[in-house]
Amino acid sequence: MQGSSPGAAPGPQPDLGAVYLEEHRELVLEEIRRIIRAGSPGDDRAYRLMLDYPLRRAKGLRPALCIAVCRALGGALEEVLPSAAVVEMYHNAFLIHDDIEDGSLTRRGGPALHRTHGIPAAVNCGDGLLALTLGPLLANTDRLGLGRALRILDVYARAVIESFEGQAQELSWIDEGTWQLTDADYESMVRRKTCSYSFVAPGLVGAAVAGAEPRLEALLVSFLESLGLAFQIQDDLLNLEEGRADYGKELAGDLWEGKRTLMLLHALRSAPGADREEALRILRKPRPAAGSPEAGLADLVRGMVEERIIDEAGRAAMMRYLDRRAASSGEKTEDDVRFLWRLIDDHGGIEHARGVAGRHAESAEVRWRELAEVLADSVHKRFIGWLKDYVVQRTW
Template sequence: MKNISDILAGVDETPTTFESYLKSFADPVGELINSYIPQGSHGDMDRYLYAPLYQYSENAGKRHRPLICYAACLAVGGNPDRATTSAAAIEHFHSAALIHDDIADEAELRRGEPCLHLTEGLGLAINMGDLALSMVNGPVVNDPLLDDATKVRVISELISMTCRTVEGQALDLGWARDGRYDITPEDYLTMAIHKTAHYSGAVPLAVGAIVAGASEEQVEALRSYGLDTGLAFQIQDDLLNLVGTDEAKKKDFRSDITEGKRTLVVVHALQNAGAAARARLVEILSSKERDPEVLAEAVAIMEEAGSVDYARAYAENLSQNAKARLVEVIEPSPYRDLLVSMADWFVNRLK
C-alpha cells in the first residue's frame, strides 16, 4: 500500500480546484483509509463484521474529510504522512455516524444503495457501527510517525469531536421524537454545528495542522474555517435533498421530509409561512410521507416562504466570510488555494 506522499507525488501538478482535488485522490485515499479495517481471526468474523463494513466504506463518496485533513497539513508546511491515521480515524467515525444515523432515522438508502441495517440486519449493522467507532483512536495510538504528546492532543480532539457529534444527534432525534415544531433557526444552527460542522470541517482541518506542528494561531484559524464551511456544507446538503441536482435525485431525494428533519429550510418556513401553509407543512412532516407529489407540495411551501433562498444565502455568506478570514492567517500556497476553493465547492453544488 502506498502512503499519501507517494499518492500525491503520482500526479504531475497539484489540482487547482477542490473538485479536481477530490476527483484525483478520492479513490487512492479511500484505499489507504480502508487499509485500517482489519480482518477477523475467524472466517465468520469477516462475513458478519469486517467484510460488510469494508464494502460499506468502499461506497463512501468523495472522501472530503481525510482530504481536507491532508490539505491543512500541507498548507502549513507539514509532512502529510503524519496526518494519515487522523484522516483514517475521522473517516471511520463518519462511517459509524452514518450507520447509526440511518438506523435511528429508519432510512432506506445511503449513497444510492440499501442501508446496512436492511442488507445485514439491525443487530449486525449496530455492531459494525460500533467497530467503526473503535477505529477512531486506535490508529493514532499506534502511529510510529507521531510523538506521544501529539498523539494525546489528537486523541483529545477526536474524543471532543465524538461528544459534540453525539450531542447534535441527540437534539436532532429528540426534536423528531417529541414532535417539536417550535425549533428556531438558532436552534438548528446549534444542532448542525455539533452534529456535522466539527467532524466534517473543524476537526479534520485542526488536526491536520496539529500533526504538522503548526502555530496555535494557524490551528485555530483552520478550526474556525472548518466550523463555518462545515456548517455551510450541512445547509447545502439539506438543500440538495430538497431541490438538488440530478445526481442528488438518484439517491434519497426529499427523504428529509419523509423523516421529518428540522433543517434550516424547514425551521425558517415554520416561522415564516402563513398559518394554513404552516399547518399543512407540519402535517406532511409528521406523516412519514413518501408520495412525490406531496413531497413537492412541502417544498413549494418552503419556497413560497422564502426559506430555500434564505438557507442558500446563509451558506454563501458563511463561506465568503470564512475565506476572507483564512487568507489573513495562512500563507499563500497551492494547498491554501485548495482550501479556499473548498468553500466555493460546498455552496455551489446546487448551481
C-alpha cells in the first residue's frame, strides 16, 4: 500500500537513517536506564516494568530527531541526551495508556502491557515513567542554565497538554459515535495528539538546547508539523496492510477499534446509503474484549499460523468458528472487518489518504529547503533530510 508522494525527492538512503537511528537509540536507552536506576530503590519489579516498551523493537525517531536538530544547530550531545531520553519516556508512557484506552491487543510485536500485567500495573507504569521525567528536566537548570531549562519545560508542558486534548477529541468521537467528520477534523486531532509531542516538541527541545533563535523555531514548527501529519497518515495506511510481520502493531487494529482515519472517513462519505449504513452498524459494535476467550484464541490461532503449526485453511476454519461466537455476542467479527476493508478499497480511501500524505510531504519539502540553507552540512542535517523522505516511504 505504499507509494511515493507526488513530487517527492528520490528515495532515502537506507544506511544513513538506519545507522543513525540505531546508534542514538542505544545512547537513549542507556540514559533511560540511568534515569530509572536513579529513581529506583533497588531491583524493584515496578521499575523494571518501565523498561518493557522501551526495550522492544522500535525506531526511536523522536529522540533521534531531538538530538539531530540540536547537533545540526551546533549543540552538544551530552547536553541534549537527557532531554532526548525524556522524549522517549513520554512516548512510551503515552503508548501504555493509549493501549488501555483503545483496547489494543499488541504493541511492538508483543502483547500490550496491560494484557500481560493487568490494567492497574500498566497504568501505574505509565504514570511512573511520566513522574521520572521531572528529574532530568529539573537537572537542566544546572546543565543548561535557567533560561534554556525553562524553555524546554515550556515546550514539554504544551506538548503534553496538546496530546491530551487530541486524545480527548478522538475518544469523544468514539464515545458519541461521531462519523460525520472532514479531513480537516482528522488533521486537527492529529496535530494535537501526534504532531505536537512526536515531531514539534522533539525538534523544539533540540533547538532550545542549542540556543536557537525564535525565527528558526517558527520554521522548524512549520516543517515538523507537515512531517508529522504525513507520518501519521502513513501509519494509518500501514495498519491496513496485510501480511506484514515487521509492522509491530495489530494489523487492521484501527478498524477493530473504530479509529477515525482518512481512509475510513473518505469511504463513508463516498459509499452508497446501504453500504454506509452497514458500515456504521459494524462500527457501533465493540471489538472482542482483550481478556475474552475469543480474543485469546484468535491470538493463539495467529501465532500457530506464524509458527506454521497450522496452514491458512486451518486458520480460516478456526476463525469462522470464532466469528460465529463473536457474532452471537454482538461483537465485531473478522467478516465485519473485511467488509470495512473492502469498503475503503472500493471507494478509493487508500488513494485519497496517500494523496493527502503526499501534499503534506510536499509542504515539508518546501520548508526543509528553507531550513537546509541555514544548517551547516553534517550527518545530523543529512539525517533530518533522510527522515523527511522516510516518513511517507516507510514500511514499519
